[in-house]
Amino acid sequence: MGTMFLSHEELGKKDDDHKPTKLPSIHPRWSAATGTPRSRMLKRLAIAFALGVFIYLFLGNLPTDVPIRDRRRPIYRPEFEAGRPSAPGPMPKLTTGRKPQYPNLTPARPVQPDAVSLQAAYNGPIVFPRLRSTLQAIHATDGSSPVNKNVLYAAASLKSAALLLPMACQMADELRNYVHFALVGGSEIDLQELRAVNGIDNSCQVIFHDARPDYAGASAPERLRQSSVRALYHIHNHMHPQAVIVDASDLEEDYFLAGFRKQAPVSGIPLIELPEHAHSRLAWTTKLDSSSLAAWDKISIDILINAQPAASGNLIHLLKSLSAADFSAGSVPHLTIELPPDVDGATTEFLKAFQWPPPGSSRPSYPRQLTLRHRIPQGRLTEEESSVRFIESFWPSSPQYSHVLVLSPQAQVSSQFFNYLKYSVLHYLYSKAALTQEWDSRLLGISLDLPSTHLDGSKPFTPPSGKGEIPLLWQAPNSNAALFTGQKWTELHAFVSKLLEFQHRTQPLPSFFTDKLVSRRYPSWLEHALKLSRARGYWTLYPSEATAKSLVTVHSELYRAPEEYEREAAKEMPGNAPLPVSGRTLLESLPRDGSLLPFDEMPLLLWDGRVTELSNLDNAAAAYANEFRRAVGGCQALAPEDLVAKASMKDLFCMKDE
Template identity: 60%
Template sequence: MGFFARDDDGLVKKDDDHRTGKVPPNRATWSAATRGPRSKTLKRLAIAFGVGIFIYLFIQNLPTDVPIRDRRHPTYHSLETQPITATRPGPATKLKPYRKPERPKETKPDSPKTPTAPHDYDGPIMFRKLAHTLQAISSTHGSSPINKNVLFAAASLKSASLLLPMACDMGIEARSYVHFALMGGSDIDIKALRSVNGVDESCQIIFHDARPDYAATSTTSRLGLASSRALYHINNYMHPQTILIDVSGEEEDFFLGSIRKQAPKSGIPIIELPENAHSRLGWITKLDSSSLAAWDKISVDILIHASPGTSGSLTRLLKSLSAADFSAGATPHLTIELPHDVDAGTTEFLKGFHWPPTRALNPTHTRQLTLRHRIPITRLSEEESSVRFLESFWPANPQYSHILVLSPQTQLSRSFFHYLKYVLLEYAYSTTSLIQEWDSRLLGFSLDLPTTSLNASQPFTPPTSTKYTKKKTSGEDSPFLWQSPNSNAMLYLGSKWIELHTLVSKTLELQHTANPPFFSEKEVSKRYPAWLEHALRLTRVRGYWTLYPSKSIASTLATVHNELYRAPEEYERELEKDLITADDKDEVAIGSSSRPILQQTLPPFDEMPLLLWNGNPTDLYNLDAFAADYAFDFRRAVGGCEALATEDLVPRKDIGDLFCVKE
């Protein structure tokens, strides 16, 4: 810069020394024009050179794998459209799929050209199709907590295919309004679901699409929450008396967890159907909504009173219990009353005996076996035996807690529990039984069909029913009602057990004080335990009856092995030399199942033959008359009611009104 300055100064000096006095025009202007452009040109050249280098470097480093972008609309790439290879991990493998939360794209799994949609949508839940069907069922009286609605529900299409045949059978029976709710993430159309499973109008099933919006692309947690919310809304409109779900292993875990959590909150009983439920539990389709509502409320205890020397019989009975199918409900609690002298065979067997059986459903792994070993060495008297036996059980809830009494001589079939659950639900909890109050007369259900009367003096021949046999092809077989209780294999209702307990308590007290001659008459043979005499008095004084199976059905439920018969401990000395003749029978092989009775609709009580305690046929009118006469005699002879008028001697409330309190 200094060099150019000196040169310029010299040039200017020479011009001034030789001027002639006249200045050339625009000298100053020219001078500025010739000096300024040289400096600016150099700066511009430098800038241009730098820009050129930048452009060159930019072009050399441009990415070559960026596709041409159409800027008219925004473009979004999902995970499925990104090239992912094992040899080129990079940003593409870490991209998260983009999805607009307000409108995720659903895919159709039946289209081979459509990629599988990710299950990542977790937006608000809406049921776009459920409200329409729920609002259309007002005629089923779903607004009332007590109605005839029964709900089948599934999230898995495989579970739906298992449930729909049972739902169809129940709908055809027309004893309930049958509903089917499809939940979960399937995008199958309801019409297609019906078509694939052969469900037509004859099935009488009301379908509900209880899937949330965007179900096919929802997260598992969203589907689980949607199942809970759907059941909540369904309950508000339908109030189902029970919900039936599949637990064979085909159902979605999120669905099972949600239903098991929400159903108790909504007060809906759950019936969990195991594997092969249609063949094993098909009989539940013949029950009405009232019976099914009691499904998970019922509890059954088993009581076995073992006499001395019954090791072989007890072992056989326990083995048959272990082999039984308890898929019809919770495994019963088992109580075994052992005598003072327990033989080595029984002791050794009980060491390895597990209850419930290891294959039975027992989520809590609770041991439900109680062994009671008597302390007194002396033999029990009639009174002691009765008291000890009746004290072995007390129903926590008389309406739903029941007791199955088994003799060590009994052997049970594999499906005996299914039969008991079937008849118990139908005759103790169905709408028909409750309205007609048949349940108030029911003492219990026998699995055994005796071959003699209670006094063992004459053989017993089961009756036939003209009304019932008209509906059957066999012509003569029929269940029947009998005033006679049973000690071999019988389920006693909890409410009646309490009455029996009260009756024994009061009569034993009177026997100690007054010992009325009324008790000197013994109607039950000493071949049966002493407590059975008290049970017979209860049935006679109250007009109760026991439901006995037909001969063909009884042979598939239980067999009493009299070849190993041992008399009750309280009567053993009296019967040591007594030979069994009247009730002697060979061992009969038990059928593998009670399928015949489980495949047919149970007849109502008024279509069954009715027998008095002694085996004589009767009708309801005469049964009541005999009960009133017996109650009259009992209250005067035993209850201390001599001063009461005849019209006041009819039992009205409970068993306590048979006894009058003396001032």
């Protein structure tokens, strides 16, 4: 073509070629051309015209909306089906109106996966033909902001999709989040067909995204894994989901889980991996908001047990119940057992074979998380020694996210206890309502047990009239089975430290310090926890009677007094508690369809069991704190800024360090 154009005087020459040049005489070496000069010229012009038309048509039909492509990264391609772009899924509106419910969360008939050739080996550049249109349509969900209300369910296996879709619809019906569902991987089913076979109609306010690559059914497994990584990367950039929920059972594709497990921590997204039968075991997750779910993998819960001498039956029963519990809602807690100086033979033999985490846990790859502490014999512990040893047994690595569950050896937990704790902790400490209303500032802990007597043991405890079916807030702490928040545990640690310092410096001790309000049937540290609650106006969340029966049983027939009080306390406690109720899901054991109540809808009790209002609780706390500062803290003429509560307890103890 170049020779052809250069052979034409006007098309092939530059301006300089027209300048006269003296050329040497050369005898050309070619054969005579056939045909006349005119025919040759017409032929060349025809060829040139045809090529010109071809080039014009080619350039005229090039797409003008395609950016320069970097083949190191996957790109989006607009989605067209039957000549028109597909419409994005419906946009949920977070209103107060109720939507159709999915109470049982029963998955629909699983869809059989498309037949994919075993020889599938396409490994070309990754393109997402149908993803950009739906991601661009969700701008109203504030996806560009790192903090929003977006929650993503994702699946590659159609069987996993059938399990997740009812849960996604249930979460959307709660009207707390914008709920999205992304289909990833190698399936070739149409999204509308996927919705139809799973019974998902327009009443389900879930936004659907097709995050499958081109040539999905013919792609090699490694390409599908890479496409899962890149799909989550792009979804995160456009949506910033606060949590991603996937099915981690054997039904899901390995390449999909590998891809999401790789990308989720890089993007900083909590990856919630649901176990087998999650639609019944973890149905409560659908009632959490995005702020709670964002803290899913940040929180940790330790378990602390203070074993007693010659009480092997108590400890063994408790440890067996812990081994049978459902820990699918997260990592298995670290377990610390404080052993007495004399450990009986039955306990020793049991601990030799005891495994923690339990062998049947859904995540057996975790390292051994059991700590045994065997005290050196030194006689019977005093109140001070017992309190110090117990409170020193735990320290939160992060007071905001690390919490401790204290279990009495007389307790026996149900399989649902950990689900209840995680559900309650996520909602009452990290939800949008909790952060806005600062619920954590008042919450000392969350009890699994509803005590049968008051703290002083003087009379039976009866929930407020007409309020027995809902939880309550009580200023009295609990030592049978209760979780203490990390922040309040550090405050208790500082409070006991200051109290013991005062005790060593002051003789004789004032009656305000020595008077006991807690029965000697309970450990000595509980008295300190009560003092802290009264001075700060803290409360403990107690479950309803029905819920408590499904969470824990405290065996009074196996009761042994704390070591520091074994001579003074009663040898037995009246009554015989039944085992925790089994066979019900967590939501079935909770009032009001499993939705956790806000604090302002619960009855509020002073430490002695009297029902009160928040203003009265605040007044009582202020009066007690002032009396405490005068009688114990050595405080005089404090300025208003000195009265502000401090975690160091310096507002209660004004003694100067020596």
